[in-house]
Structure formats: structure tokens, C-alpha cells
Amino acid sequence: MQAEVKGSLGQAFTDMYGDFSGKLSDIVGMDLRNNFRRAIFISSLNAVMRYLGLVDKTIHCRNNEPRECSQELVKCMGRNYGHPRIAFIGFQPRMVEALSGNFELRVTDMDQDNINKEKFGIMINSPEETQDNLNWCDVALVTGTTIVNDTFNQFRISKPVIFYGITIAGVAKLLGLNHFCYCGH
Amino acid sequence: MTTKSRRKKMHDIIKKEFARTVNQNGLMAEEVIPTGSYWQSRG
Numbered sequence: 001m002q003a004e005v006k007g008s009l010g011q012a013f014t015d016m017y018g019d020f021s022g023k024l025s026d027i028v029g030m031d032l033r034n035n036f037r038r039a040i041f042i043s044s045l046n047a048v049m050r051y052l053g054l055v056d057k058t059i060h061c062r063n064n065e066p067r068e069c070s071q072e073l074v075k076c077m078g079r080n081y082g083h084p085r086i087a088f089i090g091f092q093p094r095m096v097e098a099l100s101g102n103f104e105l106r107v108t109d110m111d112q113d114n115i116n117k118e119k120f121g122i123m124i125n126s127p128e129e130t131q132d133n134l135n136w137c138d139v140a141l142v143t144g145t146t147i148v149n150d151t152f153n154q155f156r157i158s159k160p161v162i163f164y165g166i167t168i169a170g171v172a173k174l175l176g177l178n179h180f181c182y183c184g185h
Numbered sequence: 186m187t188t189k190s191r192r193k194k195m196h197d198i199i200k201k202e203f204a205r206t207v208n209q210n211g212l213m214a215e216e217v218i219p220t221g222s223y224w225q226s227r228g
Contacts, residue, residue: 004218
């Protein structure tokens with residue numbers, strides 16, 4: 001979903017999408033009771049943060065950029081954490097492909113088409129395995145879309161957590177979260 | 186605290202910070218223009 005505020009764009013990944021319209025005064029007070037409403041709120045928040053110059057990546061990367069981003073992620077993890085065990089939340093194929101060749105990795109995903117399938121030598125677990133994987137890991141790499149699907153609170157833990165992707169760009173800035181997004185626009 | 190109340194608390198924190206940012210910059214009356222676009226990748 002994409003929102004525009006004063007010429008600046010913000011996006012949010014969601015499985016519930018559609019049109020909406022309103023003033024920011026309507027959106028800041030919105031009841032965030034489902035994925036559609038949270039996507040409106042988050043895409044608008046990202047657009048505002050972009051307009052104000054508080055974040056600079058609010059548009060999704062494309063083409064070969066996810067691969068380039070994943071190579072940078074491998075470097076970032078090695079530089080900052082050495083050889084950590086990583087709990088990866090939200091199957092992002094290029095990132096899992098790159099990380100699996102360099103680190104111990106466990107992956108969970110909500111998509112039934114991915115669960116219990118082996119990808120790049122890694123078995124994709126169901127969300128029910130998330131807590132066990134968080135207990136096991138040294139570092140968690142978590143999709144920013146957890147802020148839209150409302151599983152975000154599960155990742156407010158004492159271990160290092162890095163949220164990736166453009167969806168959580170604005171919230172990461174507001175809340176001071178670790179955020180990785182190398183090729184966003 | 187229940188999962189539901191923890192979620193609501195987090196929503197409230199984010200909404201408060203967003204409202205403060207919008208208000209401080211005089212943007213409350215600005216229109217949000219939707220595109221409703223959808224993409225397949227993650228993040």
C-alpha cells in the first residue's frame with residue numbers, strides 16, 4: 001500500500017489492501033484494529049517521515065537490489081556480531097539465501113506455502129516455532145511487516161533485534177529501533 | 186498484561202509519537218493521497 005503526503009511517498013506491505021482517503025488528523029487517531037487500517041496508518045507515517053526528512057528510504061527496492069541488499073546484510077551481520085546464530089522472521093528469499101551460506105540460521109514464516117518447505121538448505125518453520133528460535137538465537141532479524149500484522153511485540157526482547165525493510169522505516173526512527181534497509185528508495 | 190493489552194499499549198505509543206510529529210510540523214490538516222498499490226516482495 002502506498003500513501004502520498006505533500007508529494008512524499010510512503011509504503012507498507014500488507015495482505016489487506018485497498019483505497020482510502022482522509023486527512024492526517026483522521027489517520028493519527030485511527031483505531032488500528034486490522035491489517036488494512038494498520039497499513040494505512042504505517043504508509044502514511046512513512047510518507048510524513050519522508051516529507052520531514054527524518055527517514056530517506058520509504059519505497060520498496062526492486063530488480064537486482066534485493067540481492068545487493070542481502071550481500072550487504074551478510075557483511076553487516078559479520079561486522080557487528082561475528083558469527084551469530086540468527087532467528088530470521090519472515091521468509092525473504094534473497095536474504096535467507098545469502099545468510100544461509102554464512103551463518104547458523106532458523107527461519108519462520110506465516111505463509112502456508114513456505115512452511116515445512118526447505119529453502120536454500122533451511123527448513124522454513126511455522127510461526128509457532130518463533131519463540132523457540134528466539135530462545136536459540138544470538139540475534140533476531142525481523143521483517144518490518146510485523147508492525148502491520150501486529151506480531152511486533154513478540155520481538156521486544158533483551159537480545160539484539162534488527163528490523164529490515166521499508167515498512168518499519170518510520171516507526172524505527174520514532175522508537176529508536178535497529179533498522180536495516182540498504183537499497184530502499 | 187495480556188497480549189491484547191500489550192498490543193494496544195504499543196499502538197498507543199506509536200500513535201502518540203506520530204501525532205506529536207504531525208502536530209509539531211503543522212500537518213494535521215494535510216490530505217493523504219492513496220494509491221492502493223500492492224507488491225509481492227517482503228519488508
